[in-house]
Amino acid sequence: MHVIATAGHVDHGKSTLIRMLTGMEPDRWAEERRRGLTIDLGFAWMRLPDGCTAAFVDVPGHERFVPNMLAGIGPVPAVLFVVAADEGWMPQSAEHLDALAALGVRHGLLAVTRCDLADPRPATEQARERLRETTLADIPVVHVSGRTGAGLDELRHEIDALLHRLPAAERAADVRLWVDRAFTIHGAGTVVTGTLSAGTLRKDDRLHLHPADAEVTVRGLQALGSSEPQIGAVARVAVNLRGVDLDQVRRGDALLTPDRWLTTDALDVRIHRAISRETNAAISMEIAAELMFHIGAAAVKARVRPLGHDTARLTLRTPLPLRIGDRALLRDPGSRRVCGGLVVLDVRPPPLARRGAARARAAELDTMDGRPDGVAELRRRRLIRADELRAMGATPPGPGQWLVDEAHRDELGNRLKGLLDQHQRTHPLANGMPAEAARRALQLPDLALLPMIAHAAGVSMRDGRLHKGHAALPEHVERAVEAIRRALIDHPFQAPTAEDLAELGIGDKELAAAARTGALLRLAPGLVLLPDAEESAVARLVLLPEPFTLSQARQALDTSRRVAVPLLELLARHGRTRRLPDGTHRVVSPPPAPGNTEDNPTPRR
Helix, strand or coil: CCCEEEECCCCCHHHHHHHHCCCCCCCCCCCHHHHCCCCCCCEEECCCCCCCCCEEEECCCCCHHHHHHHHHHHHCCEEEEEECCCCCCHHHHHHHHHHHHCCCEEEEEEEEEECCCCCHHHHHHHHHHHCCCCCCCCCEECCCCCCCCCCCCHHHHHHHHHHCCCCCCCCCCCCCEEECCEEECCCCEEEEEECCCCCCCCCCCEEEEECCCCCEEEEEECCCEEEEEEEEEEEEEEEECCCHHHHEEEEEEECCCCCCEEEEEEEEEEEECCCCCCCCCCCCCCCCCEEEEEEECEEEEEEEECCCCCCCEEEEEEEEEECCCEEEEECCCCCCCEEEEEEEEEEECCCCCCCCCCCCHHHHHHHCCCCHHHHHHHHHHCCCEEEHHHCCCCCCCCCCEEECCHHHHHHHHHHHHHHHHHHHHHHCCCCCCEEEHHHHCCCCCCCCHHHHHHHHCCCEEEEEEEECCCCCCCCHHHHHHHHHHHHHHCCCCCCHHHHHHHHCCCCHHHHHHHHCCCCCEEEEEEEEEECCCHHHHHHCCCCCCCCCCCCHHHHHHCCCCCHHHHHHHHHHHHCCCECCCCCEEEEEECCCCCCCCCCCCCCCC
């Protein structure tokens, strides 16, 4: 299916043309048929000989119903522009064209109607002249008559050709269906309709309804009057929803793929100002001007803050699900005039609180083209979640939950090393710097970022603490450690007592710091030996007859029970000895014999 919107002045024959092409009545309301003009959106479709289907969104032409017209053409990729031969170009023709040009609609046909009432050539030339400087320049022209049916076959042929020129839809894309109608059906519940411009809808899909913030389920789908298990873009769809009441839905709401969209009430845009028909100059938009922002079927009030010559910050009264590259238009509800079209550059813009921020931001926006670029976005933002970048419409340039720009990562790494140096100077005996303290100091949004930054900076992270090599011990601790080491040379297993340590002026905190530097081996609080005590102990114990007792080990090591018990426990934890059920011990991993260079010598049995 392909979807085409009508456009043109009131009473120029849009609905009549659709009726003759499709055999269907696009005017849904009795009031519309009674008055002979389209008030709200109408829908009809036709099947072409080659199997293609054209679905039409018939929009109102009267100036009072321009918001309804914009709701119809907003999500539609092509237009059937209608001009009557007997009246020619009219005010609403111009407004519809301004809207189409603002939204960047490039594909279409020009149908000159009522050719049985007047020579169509003047109206055709007039329309061509108006279209010449727009996105619809040089679209094909067909002359038709709704009364006689002349030109309808040619129009069908041109519609078929138009459908084959339209770009392929992205059926794997995330769904954003702008709701243009909502109603209830007895026995089914709430139904919404809209133009599915990208993505695929399936029965039983879970969707998010914005702004109601409701999780809904697709109960059923219809397209072209028939129920379908799934419908892919581009298509006119009716969606029967479970989980939402009618009073929670209105025109301009959006059905979204869950967790894949960002909603925003602040965005930076590039504006293509419309040309005033009176002055032939670009329409100005003063700072803080309040205009209507139209996208899809949505229309919300927006305040405009110009930044550069064609860029601005918009503040929306109601947040909308938007992405980089979205096209929209601004309209002055007072003058009922389209002020210009826009392309969204940023849906998460930085605040403009500091002096000179607006000028700097304008310069940055001048480098942006409205095409989602994951690499460029990461470079600008320096640090971002991958799912947030994807929700902006850009492809993450790498794996992982978080993405960090390489230059910013290096900058953070240098700051981290400086933080560790400062922490070591302030807390010389501490077991590294707490990771959470480092995260706060670096203002990281998630602790999960820290290992990546630490690794790039050559900083180790163990047990929730950061270490930058071995910290230097304070001078008085160095002197005490050296004294302990000298005392242990002749009697390596006669650990200093609490009295010895008190005399040296150090406690367990200092001993733990010395152990972290590798200067001592800490068996337990307040209990230290030389760093090679483990190997030295095994070398003595391997000489004992096996199995040996704690008492035998104590005598072999020339030490006290205070040292022997934790030392044997350490050896058992490291797999050097094994404690047997009867309380005796056996060496299972002796030191290599002299001249034996095997990495794993055969254990004793």
